[in-house]
Amino acid sequence: MFIDTHCHLFYPNFNGEVPEIINRAIEAGVEYIIVPSTNLASCRQAIDLANQYDGVYAAIGIHPHDTSEWDNSIIDSLDKLSKEKKIVAIGEIGLDYYYDFSPREKQIEAFEQQLELAIALGLPAIIHNREANQDTMEIVRKYSLQGLKAQFHCYAGTVDEAKELISLGHYISFTGNVTFKNTDDIRKKLFEIGTKNLLLETDAPFMAPEPFRGKRNEPSYLKITAERIAELFNITLKELSRVTNNNVYKLFKVGKQTETSFTYELKGNLYINITNRCDSNCVFCGRKDEPIISGYNLKMNEEDEPPAHVYINEIGDPKKYKEIVFCGYGEPTIRWEVVKQIAYYIKENGGTTRLNTNGHGNIINKRDITTELKDLIDIVSISLNSSDANQYSKLMNVSKEYHSEMLKFASGAKKYSQVIMTVVGLENVNIEAARKLVEEEIGAEFYVRNYFE
Ligand code: SF4
Structure with a gap:
C-alpha cells in the first residue's frame, strides 16, 4: 500500500x-x-x-x-x-x-x-x-x-x-x-x-x-x-x-499507525524485539524518543512484553533466516529466561542465534549467566562503547564499575560463543584504543558500527 x-x-x-x-x-x-x-x-x-x-x-x-x-x-x-x-x-x-x-x-x-x-x-x-x-x-x-x-x-x-x-x-x-x-x-x-x-x-x-x-x-x-x-x-x-x-x-496523520512488532525481518535476519527496558541510558539511544526501525514500530511497555511462545509462533522455521537476533530497543538480558526459551527453540530447529547486548547481563541477573550461553547463543555482540571506563560511564549513564563487569562478561562469553565487540563511531571515542583492548586483551572481534546496527 x-x-x-x-x-x-x-x-x-x-x-x-x-x-x-x-x-x-x-x-x-x-x-x-x-x-x-x-x-x-x-x-x-x-x-x-x-x-x-x-x-x-x-x-x-x-x-x-x-x-x-x-x-x-x-x-x-x-x-x-x-x-x-x-x-x-x-x-x-x-x-x-x-x-x-x-x-x-x-x-x-x-x-x-x-x-x-x-x-x-x-x-x-x-x-x-x-x-x-x-x-x-x-x-x-x-x-x-x-x-x-x-x-x-x-x-x-x-x-x-x-x-x-x-x-x-x-x-x-x-x-x-x-x-x-x-x-x-x-x-x-x-x-x-x-x-x-x-x-x-x-x-x-x-x-x-x-x-x-x-x-x-x-x-x-x-x-x-x-x-x-x-x-x-x-x-x-x-x-x-x-x-x-x-x-x-x-x-x-493519514493512514494507520504501525502496530508494535515483536519480531521483524531485515536483510535476511529476523530480529526479536524482547523489551524496551534497559539498565543504562546512553546519550545516543533513541529508544525513548522514537523506537522505530525501517518503519517497524518497536515501542513496548513492560506490561505488553509477550511470553516466549508468541515469539516462537512468529519465528516458525528458524532456518529461513541467516540469524535470529535478540535485539530491540532495550537490553535483552533483562528478560534472560525468555531469551533462553526462544533460543532453545531456535537451536533445536537448526537456526543461528545472536545476542546484541550491553554486556551487563551478569549484573542484571545477579549471577554469571555467560555459562548459560552454551549451545544456545552462537554469536554475542557486545557494545563496548569506549575503552575508557570514565567515558563509558558518561556515555551510558552508569557507574564506572560497569565497564569492568562488561569486560568480564565478554571474557566469559568467549568460552561459549563467538564474541564481537562494537563501538558507535562517535567523536571523542578513541577507536584505536578500543580496537586494541578488544583484539589484544579480550581476544574478540572488533567492529565500528552505526547506532542500532
Ligand atoms: S544499552 Fe542499548 S538500549 Fe540500553 S540505553 Fe544504551 S543504546 Fe539504549
Whole structure:
C-alpha cells in the first residue's frame, strides 16, 4: 500500500475522469491521496474531493505563483477553511525564484504568514522551493524553532540541507523525476539523503515517471516511482511502503499507525524485539524518543512484553533466516529466561542465534549467566562503547564499575560463543584504543558500527 502525498487532483486535465483515476490508483495499491491546493478556488476543490472520496485528504494554501495579490484577509479565509473535515496540511506554499510569477517580497510575506498559520493550527506545511534555497532555509530554520513540521515536496535543495531539515524533524519527497534517464544526480542525492524521512509523491498531473515522461501523470504511476526508489536502496517495495507510510502517519496523520512488532525481518535476519527496558541510558539511544526501525514500530511497555511462545509462533522455521537476533530497543538480558526459551527453540530447529547486548547481563541477573550461553547463543555482540571506563560511564549513564563487569562478561562469553565487540563511531571515542583492548586483551572481534546496527 502506498500513499501519494502530493497530487493536484483538481487540475482541469483530470476533469470528468476522477472516479476512474482513483480506481486505477487503488488497483495499483495507492490507498490514500493528499491533494494540495494552489489558490483559494482550488482549496475549495480539494476539500470537495476529500469530502467525496474516502481515501482523499486536502491541504489548503496559496502557491508562490499565486501570491502577487496576497493580503492579510487571505489568512482569515484559510483559517476558516481549515475548520473543514479532512484538512491535513497547509500547502502548497513556499518560494519560486525560477519563474518569479509573483514579486519575491510578496512570496516571502505569504510564505511566512502561512507557516505561522500552520503552527497555530498544529498542522504540517507542504513546501515548494524552486531556486530559492537560501531564503527557504532561513525561513524554515526560524519557524522550526516554533514547532514547524513540513514536507519538502519535489526536493530541490542540497544533500546537506536535507540532512539539516531531517534533523529538524522535516520530511523529503521526490517525484517521477527519479526515474528519468538523465537524472543520475537526483538519484545520487536521494541515495545520500536516505529513506528515514522519505515520503512518496507523484505531483500529478506533472512529473510523470518513465515511460510516461511528458504525459499526464496520475496517482497510479506512484508505483513506478516507488519501484525505482526501492531498487536504488536495494530494499523491497514492502519495506519502502512500510517506511514511507509510517512517515506519512507521523507527519499528516493519514493512514494507520504501525502496530508494535515483536519480531521483524531485515536483510535476511529476523530480529526479536524482547523489551524496551534497559539498565543504562546512553546519550545516543533513541529508544525513548522514537523506537522505530525501517518503519517497524518497536515501542513496548513492560506490561505488553509477550511470553516466549508468541515469539516462537512468529519465528516458525528458524532456518529461513541467516540469524535470529535478540535485539530491540532495550537490553535483552533483562528478560534472560525468555531469551533462553526462544533460543532453545531456535537451536533445536537448526537456526543461528545472536545476542546484541550491553554486556551487563551478569549484573542484571545477579549471577554469571555467560555459562548459560552454551549451545544456545552462537554469536554475542557486545557494545563496548569506549575503552575508557570514565567515558563509558558518561556515555551510558552508569557507574564506572560497569565497564569492568562488561569486560568480564565478554571474557566469559568467549568460552561459549563467538564474541564481537562494537563501538558507535562517535567523536571523542578513541577507536584505536578500543580496537586494541578488544583484539589484544579480550581476544574478540572488533567492529565500528552505526547506532542500532
Ligand atoms: S544499552 Fe542499548 S538500549 Fe540500553 S540505553 Fe544504551 S543504546 Fe539504549
